[in-house]
Amino acid sequence: MNNSTRYNAIFTGTIANQQTQDLTQRTQRIFTDTEHLSNLARKWKNVHADKAQGHMFEQLEVIKFNFDALKKDSDIYAQTTASMGLPTNPVDIVIKRGNETIREIQAKSCNSAARSTFALSNEKYREMQRLAPSDQHSEIERLLKKRIEAGTLKAEDYEQTLRNLKKSLSHDEIASTGTQYKEAFDATNPNLADKIANQYKLDSALIDIHKSGMKAGKIGACVSGGLTALTESYSVIKGEKELSKAVIDTAISSAKGYATGYAVTALSKGITHTTSHFLGETISKSLTRSNAHVAIAAGVVNSAKSITSYINGEIEFENLSNEISHTAITSTSSFYYGAAGQMLIPIPVVGALVGSSVGYLVGNLIYQSGLLALGDDNILVNEAKERRRQIEQLCLQVIPQIQEHRRQLEIQITQNNELRKQGIDFGFNLIQNAIESTNPEIFILGLNKIGEQFGIILPYQDFDEFDHIMKSNEAFVF
Incomplete structure (x- = not known):
């Protein structure tokens, strides 16, 4: 060769590594999504599964949507607002391209189609995509049409829900495969959540x-x-x-x-x-x-x-x-x-x-x-090994000296820091006394003491010197 x-x-x-970074980043995002799924299962394990499954439903839909985006090499992705640190946001899921939000989704997963229908039909969710368990989709459609025909007070809200209702999280050509209520319910089991996460x-x-x-x-x-x-x-x-x-x-x-x-x-x-x-x-x-x-x-x-x-x-x-x-x-x-x-x-x-x-x-x-x-057949290799052996012997002799010098240096640094700390503390004590006694001369003395620790000397030692400069015709610099 x-x-x-x-x-x-x-x-x-x-070259290929750079050209395929977008694919790797999308894959790593799915890794993050699946880790969040496992974390949610553990976080809500002490809550009844019927309540906790709503969180799992949202996260499963996001994972499936992003998985389809990866397969189709698309640059859009979904994210739950809860994973973004916004658990009380009226929007449950956002679809983004880069940092731009291009779609907002309200997701509801209840243990019956009737409850999901009612939960989705809130006027504050105006023109959001509505998402419910895929096995309830047909029944939710039927209930919405029935209630719209009946002319109930919420007919307008039901019409908007029907108009935006989707069987799965989708945008353009990218879509999840949908999530059934039982699937979200079962995913509240941490072991099953881990299994789903590892498979994705x-x-x-x-x-x-x-x-x-x-x-x-x-x-x-x-x-x-x-x-x-x-x-x-x-x-x-x-x-x-x-x-x-x-x-x-x-x-x-x-x-x-x-x-x-x-x-x-x-x-x-x-x-x-x-x-x-x-x-x-x-x-x-x-x-x-x-x-x-x-x-x-x-x-x-x-x-x-x-x-x-x-x-x-x-x-x-x-x-x-x-x-x-x-x-x-x-x-x-x-x-x-x-x-x-x-x-x-x-x-x-x-x-x-x-x-x-x-x-x-x-x-x-x-x-x-x-x-x-x-x-070891090469002569140069053997020569290099001998030189290395000699250098190692020299280093072994020098190391104790270096360690002793370092110890002495650390002692000097410690002593210097302690003296500087004492000087600074003394300066602040003078300033404190000056404030309490309203004595500006002591205040200046304190400032000078602090400045000395950093190699700085005030240009004016007392107010008499300052007044003299201010009253004279000479140029001065602060």
Whole structure:
């Protein structure tokens, strides 16, 4: 496996990671939604399920809506106002695009269609989308029409409810699958809520992995195919290769690029979501920002290719060791330099791409120099180990001295802080005495004492000096 193939895996993975961030963010939002579902089940576990199920109903509809948005690659999403810290808001669910609210929804889940109908038909819910358990939808429609025809006092409210009634949370082409009353009721059981949450996490992660992999595969095919097309065209022009053979080689390279791009990105997304599930969203975001998941995935994919070649008898064990060693060094170097590049050049893709490229080059040079490798056969490696041993001995001798100097420095800092604190306290005591005795001279003395602790001296020591300056014709500065 040549260097170009290894680098293309990192290059494609880095670009694809940025190009698929929207999919990952939507998936992470579903992770957050499902965590909220589990938390709600625990929060309301001591409340009768008939009452608590209303909260579960809203959250289930949000999860299902956002799951459909992820499948259809839409940028709109739903959120309960309760999860936004607004539990008393008349709006139960909002549908948003970015920070803009594009739809407001009132959701009611009661143990009968009649109760849901009445609860939804409040005049304060004007022109909101109305949402009730999907198994009650037909009966609610029938009751609304019947009450409208009867000409009751709430006929206008019933007409508005009927006009805005939906079987599931929906907007444009995005819609949940609907939630039945029993489904929301059962979800109040924390164990079942966790099971539902984990299933949606798994399903959404798999969708992100596949969709991101598909996008990355196209990028990989373009990169590998494009580079191969250039080299093959040059060979054809020079007469070194037939056009038909060049076309076939380009097609094969594009297919390999697609497979590599898909594998690297799919694996990197899997690392991201697995980290988020087991270690938390904060650690997962840190991993993503550092580009570590791409470097790890590229290393795994490149190593897998080398192992496959060895199993198929295409390379010897020595070549396998060298290739895996090269992959490990360049992947690690790309990860560290990619993270540094992203900090130094805070432009999406650009910083990580530049850093990863430099890191790959540095890692490649380190490998070729023989400073790092598997095994001890290289003379440079042995020499480096001896130098390291000498440095370790020197450090062991110096460490006690450094520790003693640090201890002395800490004592000096502590004493200095204590003296400064005493000086500041003394200054404030003088100011307090000055206020109580209305003596401005003591007040100035107190200010001077405080200023001394920070190397500051007042330009005027008493009011006589200040009056003299004010009455003179000399220029002065405060």
